[in-house]
Amino acid sequence: MLIFENVNGGTLRSYIHENSQHLSWNDMIKFSLQIANAVRYLHAKGIVNLGLHSENIFVHNKNIKLADYGLSNRLKGQAVKYQYLGFYKKFDVYNVGKLMQEMYNNIPFAENVVGPIDKYVKLYEDCLQNEPNGRPEIQFITSNLKSLIVDCNQNINSHDLEIIHPKNSFIIHDSMMYNSISLQESPMHIDKTFNIDFNYTLESPADLNKRLEIESYNTSFLNNHGIILDRPYSIELSSQNDENFSVYQDNTNVYVNSFENTTLSPLNLPYTINSTISTQKYNNLENMRKEAHESFKQGKFLKALELYEEITKNRQHSAEDQKSTSTWDLSYNRCGLKNLNELIKAICRNTTLTSLNLEYNDLGSEGGKVLANALCMNNTLTSLNLRSNDLGSEGGKALANALCKNATLTSLELGENDLESEGGIALANALCKNTTLTSLNLSENELGSEGGKALADALCKNTTLTSLDLWKDILGSEGGKALANALCKNTALISLNLSDNRLGSEEGKALADALCKNNALTSLDLCYNDLESEGGKVLANALCKNTTLTSLKLYGNKLGSEGGKALADALCKNSTLTSLELNFNNLGSEGGKALADALCKNTTLTYLTLYSNNFGSEVAKTLKMHYVRTLF
Known part of the structure; x- marks a missing residue:
């Protein structure tokens, strides 16, 4: 564990989530460019980071600070064959792409930058190519990011964009205080020049281990200042494929002796992470994504959900991975009756699925009943769209029964399902008991005056529903008057659609x-x-x-x-x-x-x-x- 200077913005991940509504397009480009420039500087000095992610990057005064160099390695001069050096660098490029993608998925910028958006997405997608040789060089990334800066009345000066601190590879931007000692003699000191002999030939994968070096004076420097660092490194290459790592281990034990802190700025301990990482792990993550996507396409929904859950346990998972785990769009017959049983298994798993779109799947009344039974057991789903599934009154009644038992669903879309008055009455009765549903769409169901009157009675008792859509339900005079009377008593509803109801x-x-x-x-x-x-x-x-x-x-x-x-x-x-x-x-x-x-x-x-x-x-x-x- 290392003691870093105080940072006021926390980790990049927490900063984005807490400030997303206040961040702009230029903020996203600025952060991306600062990260890419830091990596560019390291690569120019023969150092590869190998562990970039949003939990070990910090934000201070809206500027990026890199931290946790536990996986960083300096490649010794005249030592490494070009193909291996290139692989390490492309590993860093992949991580830069993941960071760009994470920021893009979590910053809802409002500027009109449609063209640049496409270029930004293309840039990070290129970084995420499975084949390392297909990923761009870091210099290409920095130059393209600079071209994407849009004038949104926000100044980005060259000092912010060029993050260079030649004697500090822990945090590339500002000086850092180790107690009261400035890291001008940083344990990760970087020489000004670095030469690689591209003609050198490695005799074996083990030969590469000998060519990787962590500078020997790290331990003595820290010991002299009350910190004992025991950091054995082990890097192994697969004998079957020298191009890929199979294991990368960083086992770190740090002991801080008792001594007086005389630091000039507040000390805080950075977020600590498990440093064990490998290229195989990254490849496994990509393979799991592909397998989950294919399982999803094939209707193997339980398997897909299990894979997505495993993906999100990995600290390198993206916002898109999280969305794939919680939000499923199976509209327009991407499920159907043939795959419904598999979907029911996923729903009953009760883990991460919160939003499900099944509109236009022709499930019919039987499919509606099966789904209704699953809802009785589910306690994670909050949004369900069943529009245009020909559920009929029987399907409507089954769902009404589920609403009496389910305690998590907040939004239900049932438009265009031929529920008719029977289904409408059943759902109205359910609303008298349900205490969680806030939005209900019953449009185009021919509920008739009887359905309208039943819903009016429910509105007099229900205190949670805030949005009700009854467009084109043939409510007629009686239904309309009953609903008008209900509005005199109801204090919860804020949105009501009664269009085209005669x-x-x-x-x-x-x-x-x-x-x-x-x-x-x-x-x-x-x-x-x-x-x-x-x-x-x-x-x-x-x-x-x-x-x-x-x-x-x-x-x-x-x-x-x-x-x-x-x-x-x-x-x-x-x-x-x-x-x-x-x-x-x-x-x-x-x-x-x-x-x-x-x-x-x-x-x-x-x-x-x-x-x-x-x-x-x-x-x-x-x-x-x-x-x-x-x-x-």
């Missing part, structure tokens, strides 16, 4: 009354419900009183000019609505003029759509002039 003006009035009382709903979709001018006017009146709704969709409701004028008046008084969609409402010139006047006074609306409203060219120009965010 509600009419009377149901519009009931919903308007609900909006005057409800203080939770923020998004309401009432498109294509023939609310007409009367429904539009009462909704407009409700907007004058409601203080929570931010998004309202009313297109295709035949509101006419009277409805348009009423909504315009509401916009002069409402101070919370940010999005309003009024397409296909025949608002006419009068409704358009009223809206134009209202837009001069309203200060909160940021999105407004007005397609196909027969405004006439003059009114349309006026609207555009006064409100540039209006879409026609």
Whole structure:
């Protein structure tokens, strides 16, 4: 164990996860370039790192610091055949690629850098080639990274990009304090010149071991300052293939004697890791990825899951590996009934799978029942998409039973499954008991008025559901009014989609009354419900009183000019609505003029759509002039 200077950003991995929302494209390029430049400098001095990963790289003041050189080796001059030196360097290039990939997968930068993104991905993919000779040289990586810097009002100076400290290979950027002793005489001291005889021929794999050297004065230097370092190194090459390592061991024991610390800066102990590593281990990881991917494609889901779990136990696993373990997309018949039993085994394993997409798999009611039984035993899955699987009412009832027992699922997509009223009623009853589901999509299921009334009753009792999609469910007048009454009591739902449900003006009035009382709903979709001018006017009146709704969709409701004028008046008084969609409402010139006047006074609306409203060219120009965010 070594004692390093204090760093304020922690490891690169923790820094990225804790600050991902605040990091930019240039931050990612800067970090990548700093790491690549550090490796370039080491290679120029004949040193290979062999152990780069995001847990032994630290961040201090948004600059990279390399640490834990337990695996680093200096290649002795006139000693190593070129092919072996090249292999070691390409090992480091592979690790640089993994770090670039990890940063790319975890930094959601917002800049518009589509072209550079493709180049960045191509660059790290080249670094991750299975064949070492297919990977680029480190100089190629640094030059390409420099070309990807995008001007995003962020300065990156040359000092940040060129990380060179000629006498310190532990942390290549700043001086480090060993107690109160500056490492100007670093145990890993690097000579300024380094010559390799490329014509030298190795007699055997063992000959290479003799050519690798850790400088002999490490131990004496540390002993002189109260630290005893016992670090035997063993490097073996496979006799079957001299091109690849079979074992790389670094067994380190460090004893720190009692002495007074007089360091000028705070001491902290770096994250410690198991230093045992090998090229075989890296190759095994890649082979496991390939095998897992093939198993997944072949429908051997349990085997795939087991392999992904093993991969994520390795400290070199990537964010993509983690995603492969927890999030599966089997949409568009990539599972089907033929592979469902294998999938059930994976679901019942109860380990890492949290999100499953099975839309468009033609599972039918029998497949739905099998899945429902698995959900009763599963306690890890949080998101399930079963859209368009022809589950029918029987499948719906089985899933409803599962929701009464499952305690982890938070999102369920059941659109387009012909659940009809029976399935809808069963699911509504389940909602009265379930306490974890927050999002439910039941669109295009022909639930009818009975299904609508059952769901309305559930909303009066359920306190966890926040999003409900009932688009195109033929709820009719009774279902619509029942749901409106439920909104007067429900305090949890924030998003409700009732579009295309044949509600009419009377149901519009009931919903308007609900909006005057409800203080939770923020998004309401009432498109294509023939609310007409009367429904539009009462909704407009409700907007004058409601203080929570931010998004309202009313297109295709035949509101006419009277409805348009009423909504315009509401916009002069409402101070919370940010999005309003009024397409296909025949608002006419009068409704358009009223809206134009209202837009001069309203200060909160940021999105407004007005397609196909027969405004006439003059009114349309006026609207555009006064409100540039209006879409026609």
